Amino acid sequence: xxxxxxxxxxxxxxxxxxxxxxxxxxxxxxxxxxxxxxxxxxxxxxxxxxxxxxxxxxxxxxxxxxxxxxxxxxxxxxxxxxxxxxxxxxxxxxxxxxxxxxxxxxxxxxxxxxxx
Amino acid sequence: xxxxxxxxxxxxxxxxxxxxxxxxxxxxxxxxxxxxxxxxxxxxxxxxxxxxxxxxxxxxxxxxxxxxxxxxxxxxxxxxxxxxxxxxxxxxxxxxxxxxxxxxxxxxxxxx
Numbered sequence: 001x002x003x004x005x006x007x008x009x010x011x012x013x014x015x016x017x018x019x020x021x022x023x024x025x026x027x028x029x030x031x032x033x034x035x036x037x038x039x040x041x042x043x044x045x046x047x048x049x050x051x052x053x054x055x056x057x058x059x060x061x062x063x064x065x066x067x068x069x070x071x072x073x074x075x076x077x078x079x080x081x082x083x084x085x086x087x088x089x090x091x092x093x094x095x096x097x098x099x100x101x102x103x104x105x106x107x108x109x110x111x112x113x114x115x116x
Numbered sequence: 117x118x119x120x121x122x123x124x125x126x127x128x129x130x131x132x133x134x135x136x137x138x139x140x141x142x143x144x145x146x147x148x149x150x151x152x153x154x155x156x157x158x159x160x161x162x163x164x165x166x167x168x169x170x171x172x173x174x175x176x177x178x179x180x181x182x183x184x185x186x187x188x189x190x191x192x193x194x195x196x197x198x199x200x201x202x203x204x205x206x207x208x209x210x211x212x213x214x215x216x217x218x219x220x221x222x223x224x225x226x227x228x
């Protein structure tokens with residue numbers, strides 16, 4: 001398995017632009033998580049899905065952020081409009097229940113977002 | 117003005133020595149914990165996990181200890197190697213579901 005795949009790896013955009021980050025979880029994993037990592041706040045959970053359904057979005061900072069999971073193999077995190085304070089590394093992680101220890105999260109390599 | 121970031125604890129050890137990284141977790145009802153290693157420019161990688169019904173679990177060169185009385189986890193790395201240099205995070209599973217909450221991390225530097 002190629003692991004959790006995120007794109008783009010790096011994005012630089014201007015304030016006010018829409019940003020879409022993408023994630024392909026590990027096949028067979030039924031949990032998908034979006035995290036944000038900054039020096040100020042460390043790793044923050046934004047939202048997670050189970051079987052493509054959002055379960056807890058209490059970490060989403062504000063209405064400018066939205067996440068979708070249209071199918072088991074794809075999720076997006078969208079920021080519209082983006083602001084400089086959204087600059088961070090955004091991680092997607094997936095996990096499953098089918099195997100012992102399946103609560104382990106497997107992280108992607110992250111998408112580094114810079115908003116100018 | 118100057119931004120203030122998280123104060124990341126740091127640990128420097130000589131190659132070959134043992135390392136101990138500590139973590140305090142927040143919720144006494146948390147039932148599952150994971151240690152992750154994050155190298156520069158990469159996502160966190162799983163090291164070892166432990167359930168709350170255990171006090172100790174050993175892996176290859178790593179041991180996790182859980183003290184529920186004081187809500188404390190530690191990660192012990194035996195014979196630390198330069199490749200162990202990274203930031204180490206503990207994570208606890210939320211009690212209402214499968215959220216995982218991460219600590220602030222500890223930066224480990226191994227001196228050759």
